[in-house]
Amino acid sequence: MAEPAHPNTSEPVKTTFNLQEIHKLLPHRYPFALVDKIIDFVPGEKAVGLKNVTFNEPFFQGHFPGHPLMPGVMIIEAMAQVGGIILTQLPEYNGGLFVFTGIDGAKFRQQVVPGDQLIMTVELQSFKRRRFAKMHARAEVDGQLAAAGDLTFALVEV
Numbered sequence: 001m002a003e004p005a006h007p008n009t010s011e012p013v014k015t016t017f018n019l020q021e022i023h024k025l026l027p028h029r030y031p032f033a034l035v036d037k038i039i040d041f042v043p044g045e046k047a048v049g050l051k052n053v054t055f056n057e058p059f060f061q062g063h064f065p066g067h068p069l070m071p072g073v074m075i076i077e078a079m080a081q082v083g084g085i086i087l088t089q090l091p092e093y094n095g096g097l098f099v100f101t102g103i104d105g106a107k108f109r110q111q112v113v114p115g116d117q118l119i120m121t122v123e124l125q126s127f128k129r130r131r132f133a134k135m136h137a138r139a140e141v142d143g144q145l146a147a148a149g150d151l152t153f154a155l156v157e158v
Contacts, residue, residue: 047083
């Protein structure tokens with residue numbers, strides 16, 4: 001199936017990103033690259049990312065022995081990385097590095113454990129002065145809410 005055409009050009013709008021394409025857009029690498037695939041993308045609006053949670057994640061060695069549990073901060077970081085995909089694809093983006101600057105209203109509703117597939121939906125709420133962004137993010141496992149919060153970002157020169 002062909003991707004839909006961009007409204008102002010004949011170029012197709014990209015709606016998915018594989019791991020190699022994500023690595024071209026985000027600077028994160030092992031062990032901090034936390035998005036395996038973008039499964040849905042609407043430019044300037046939202047991205048849906050996927051993280052396959054495996055027992056091989058380095059944080060499971062100490063969190064917690066005998067009861068591996070994905071740390072909430074790693075879930076938040078994974079959602080922020082999905083948000084980074086949205087920001088790097090904005091027409092106004094001219095380079096630099098978007099950094100995650102804060103979270104409001106973070107809620108954790110269920111544990112994320114090895115074998116889970118974390119589906120993260122991040123929606124752009126505002127983008128101001130080509131430097132500051134706010135987004136709403138939610139992470140689900142098997143259709144159940146695992147975590148949610150409002151993320152903020154700032155563009156820094158590198």
